[in-house]
Amino acid sequence: xxxxxxxxxxxxxxxxxxxxxxxxxxxxxxxxxxxxxxxxxxxxxxxxxxxxxxxxxxxxxxxxxxxxxxxxxxxxxxxxxxxxxxxxxxxxxxxxxxxxxxxxxxxxxxxxxxxxxxxxxxxxxxxxxxxxxxxxxxxxxxxxxxxxxxxxxxxxxxxxxxxxxxxxxxxxxxxxxxxxxx
Numbered sequence: 001x002x003x004x005x006x007x008x009x010x011x012x013x014x015x016x017x018x019x020x021x022x023x024x025x026x027x028x029x030x031x032x033x034x035x036x037x038x039x040x041x042x043x044x045x046x047x048x049x050x051x052x053x054x055x056x057x058x059x060x061x062x063x064x065x066x067x068x069x070x071x072x073x074x075x076x077x078x079x080x081x082x083x084x085x086x087x088x089x090x091x092x093x094x095x096x097x098x099x100x101x102x103x104x105x106x107x108x109x110x111x112x113x114x115x116x117x118x119x120x121x122x123x124x125x126x127x128x129x130x131x132x133x134x135x136x137x138x139x140x141x142x143x144x145x146x147x148x149x150x151x152x153x154x155x156x157x158x159x160x161x162x163x164x165x166x167x168x169x170x171x172x173x174x175x176x177x178x179x180x181x182x
Contacts, residue, residue: 001031001032001035001037001038001046001110001111001112002038003030003034003038003064004030004031004032005028005029005030005031005180006028006029006030006031006121006122006123007026007027007028007121008026008027008028008029008076008077008121008123009026010023010024010025010026010027010076011023011024011076011081012024012081013072013073013075013076013079014083015072015075015076016075016160017160019083022072022076024072024073024076025181025182026182027069027073027077027179027180027181027182028066028179028180028182029069029077029121029123029177029178029179029180030064030066030177030178030179031112031122031123031124032048032111032112032123032124032125032177033048033049033111033125033129033130033132033175033176033177034048034049034060034061034064034175034176034177034178035047035048035049035111036049038064039060039063039064046110046111047108047109047110047111048108048111048125048129048130048175049175049176050108050130050171050172050173050174050175051170051171051172052133052170052174052175052176053167053168053169053170054133054143054165054167054168054169055167057133057174057175057176058133058135060176060178061176061178061179064178065178065180066178066179066180067135067178067179067180067181068133068134068135068176068178068179069132069134069135069177069178069179070134070135070136071134071136071144071146071162072136073134073179074132074134074146074147075146075159075160075162077119077121077123077126077179078119078126078127078146078147078159079159079160080119080120080121083159084120084159085158085159086098086117086127086157086158086159087117087118087119087123087126087127087157087159088116088117088118088119088127092154093127093154093157096114096116096117097114097116097117097127097128098114098117098125098127098128098129098148098157099113099114099125099128099129099150100127100128100148100149100150100152100153100154100156100157101150101151101152101153102153102154103128103150105150106150106151107150107172108129108130108149108150108172108173108175109129109150111124111125111129112124112125113125113129114128114129123177125147126147127147127148127157127158127159128147128148128149128150128152128157129147129149129150129175130147130149130150130172130173130174130175131145131146131147131148131149131152131163131165131171131173131174131175132145132146132147132174132175132176132177133145133165133174133175133176134146138164140166141166141167141168142164142165142166142167143164143165143167144162144163144164145162145163145164145165145174146161146162146163148161149173149174150173151173
């Protein structure tokens with residue numbers, strides 16, 4: 001899949017479970033998590049590029065002309081102005097919507113395999129398949145990761161759910177989606 005940038009209009013994100021208002025500018029997002037093919041590096045062409053630490057994710061996002069999103073920007077992209085519960089809407093997860101633990105697949109799938117689970121703006125695999133690094137730091141040298149992975153329960157696919165990982169972690173369950181300022 002070619003690298004495609006999708007415009008997500010700005011607005012006020014009611015961030016987190018408490019719904020704290022945060023202004024978000026319009027941003028361009030990669031339609032999928034980055035793949036080896038999109039980056040021109042060795043690896044399985046259409047699978048998310050994983051086993052990259054936070055620093056490498058930052059460098060890869062810059063390589064394609066973007067940056068890592070902040071956690072609040074990621075949530076706005078995932079939930080939208082309607083504050084969807086899941087990237088695809090408010091209906092509960094079903095196997096055709098996202099690659100999560102209960103799918104029984106046990107590993108990453110090619111990007112954009114779950115078209116029914118895309119956001120209203122046309123971003124794929126925002127929930128499931130692999131977690132996505134953000135630029136938002138947490139105590140202890142880690143960073144917020146969003147979206148859940150193939151090993152996550154459906155709860156983790158909710159737009160307000162966040163997790164954290166050590167910055168040096170190289171997991172087969174964490175990838176990178178880039179964002180560009182306009």
